[in-house]
Amino acid sequence: MQLKPVDKVSEISPLDFKKNYYETMKPLVITGLAKKWPAYKKWNWDFFIDVVGHKEVGVYNNIKSDSYTPINTADAYMKFGDYLKKVKEGPLDLRIFLFNIFQHAPQLNTDFTWPDEYMKGFVKKYPMLFVGGEGAITHMHFDIDMSHILHTQFTGKKRVLLFPFKEQYKLYRKPWEVLSLANYAHYSEHFDYENFPAVKLARGYEVILEHGDTLFMPAGYWHHMEYIEPGFAMSLRAMQKSLGGKLGGLWKLFGMRGIDTFMKKTIPTRWYRYKKEKLMKLAERELKKSKFAK
Numbered sequence: 001m002q003l004k005p006v007d008k009v010s011e012i013s014p015l016d017f018k019k020n021y022y023e024t025m026k027p028l029v030i031t032g033l034a035k036k037w038p039a040y041k042k043w044n045w046d047f048f049i050d051v052v053g054h055k056e057v058g059v060y061n062n063i064k065s066d067s068y069t070p071i072n073t074a075d076a077y078m079k080f081g082d083y084l085k086k087v088k089e090g091p092l093d094l095r096i097f098l099f100n101i102f103q104h105a106p107q108l109n110t111d112f113t114w115p116d117e118y119m120k121g122f123v124k125k126y127p128m129l130f131v132g133g134e135g136a137i138t139h140m141h142f143d144i145d146m147s148h149i150l151h152t153q154f155t156g157k158k159r160v161l162l163f164p165f166k167e168q169y170k171l172y173r174k175p176w177e178v179l180s181l182a183n184y185a186h187y188s189e190h191f192d193y194e195n196f197p198a199v200k201l202a203r204g205y206e207v208i209l210e211h212g213d214t215l216f217m218p219a220g221y222w223h224h225m226e227y228i229e230p231g232f233a234m235s236l237r238a239m240q241k242s243l244g245g246k247l248g249g250l251w252k253l254f255g256m257r258g259i260d261t262f263m264k265k266t267i268p269t270r271w272y273r274y275k276k277e278k279l280m281k282l283a284e285r286e287l288k289k290s291k292f293a294k
Contacts, residue, residue, distance in 0.1 A: 006162070092136065146220050
């Protein structure tokens with residue numbers, strides 16, 4: 001992996017943001033944006049336990065899904081408050097993602113403001129909460145709807161690995177899916193380059209998010225996240241402004257995923273074998289291109 005640090009600024013003008021990051025599809029961390037929100041000081045474990053602790057949520061472990069695993073199927077269910085208490089106690093390889101806490105506690109919407117000055121197209125019905133215990137992992141993937149994301153970290157630290165969408169073949173993307181076949185867990189300590197050598201060529205970014213940091217993830221960016229400390233984050237999603245971008249997201253969400261789900265149910269073994277053979281050929285092509293370039 002060929003990694004660079006993500007640019008960090010405390011503040012940035014909408015003009016500079018659009019010119020240097022939004023239009024160029026380059027990630028950025030804004031450290032001062034969330035500090036203006038009441039949520040910055042107000043939101044913590046005990047606050048959420050009091051407000052929505054009684055709601056039942058699905059939790060997910062660190063086991064990387066295989067080609068037969070149903071999409072987004074929870075590994076267990078528990079009350080949100082009970083889960084947060086376990087997170088506070090110590091290492092816990094369980095996480096929650098895409099939790100629309102605001103449906104259950106709409107008053108939380110007044111604790112932050114939508115940064116419309118930076119981009120248009122925010123899906124304001126669906127701000128989402130992501131929570132993880134120390135050691136929890138979100139495996140390498142890109143968001144299926146191809147939206148731009150502003151991801152704000154609250155409490156704790158999280159390591160994030162990022163790659164532009166175009167690096168997909170070097171990352172061993174599984175055809176018809178948003179996931180990589182390779183396992184990037186604890187990549188900073190070890191990675192299986194023997195079986196996935198094209199990953200050495202992938203050009204991306206690395207950053208550690210802390211309380212109050214807002215990460216701009218351009219549409220289609222691959223991301224892998226590891227919770228260094230227990231924490232939670234909120235994602236605000238914005239549709240791409242181009243018609244092609246919007247249609248691409250809709251196709252992946254309703255077309256691509258539907259076809260993949262159907263094939264997994266009907267011919268799972270053959271489908272898995274076909275996808276693995278294809279992704280390996282695409283990765284080999286990237287390796288050959290690199291050799292010729294030299």
